[in-house]
Amino acid sequence: xxxxxxxxxxxxxxxxxxxxxxxxxxxxxxxxxxxxxxxxxxxxxxxxxxxxxxxxxxxxxxxxxxxxxxxxxxxxxxxxxxxxxxxxxxxxxxxxxxxxxxxxxxxxxxxxxxxxxxxxxxxxxxxxxxxxxxxxxxxxxxxxxx
Numbered sequence: 001x002x003x004x005x006x007x008x009x010x011x012x013x014x015x016x017x018x019x020x021x022x023x024x025x026x027x028x029x030x031x032x033x034x035x036x037x038x039x040x041x042x043x044x045x046x047x048x049x050x051x052x053x054x055x056x057x058x059x060x061x062x063x064x065x066x067x068x069x070x071x072x073x074x075x076x077x078x079x080x081x082x083x084x085x086x087x088x089x090x091x092x093x094x095x096x097x098x099x100x101x102x103x104x105x106x107x108x109x110x111x112x113x114x115x116x117x118x119x120x121x122x123x124x125x126x127x128x129x130x131x132x133x134x135x136x137x138x139x140x141x142x143x144x145x146x
Contacts, residue, residue, distance in 0.1 A: 004123045012112045019109050022102040029098040033091035040084045047077045 006012065054070045062070075 004120055006116045006119055008112060008115065012109070012116065015105065015109045015112055019102070019105040022098065022105045026095070026098040026102050029091070029095040033088070033095050036084065036088045036091045040081065040088055043077060043081045043084055047074070047081070050074070050077070 050070070050073060054074075057066055057070070
């Protein structure tokens with residue numbers, strides 16, 4: 001009796017390996033996005049902390065040099081925040097790109113698995129026909145020789 005052999009087994013293995021790689025790439029893109037978002041949150045926190053400090057200085061009296069230093073720092077934080085927002089958007093876009101690539105890879109693997117199942121069903125049908133033929137030949141042989 002012959003064994004079942006999927007004709008596209010090599011391609012299926014390659015596509016499964018690609019799917020695994022795409023999952024790793026998506027995980028890395030998600031990690032980078034999370035880091036970018038955390039850095040943005042840290043900038044917001046730094047701004048709020050410095051703003052509270054600035055408000056206290058205004059209440060207690062601040063000289064011109066202090067006010068200029070705060071102004072420069074707030075400008076710096078705003079610029080960094082805007083740059084970080086761009087980085088977050090880029091990281092989000094990269095994540096979506098990786099997600100789409102993974103979905104495509106998963107779709108290809110699923111299609112190949114369906115094809116494999118169909119070939120296996122065909123194999124079982126052929127096997128059944130062969131077995132029925134062998135049984136028929138055996139019965140015919142016994143009837144003729146007996």
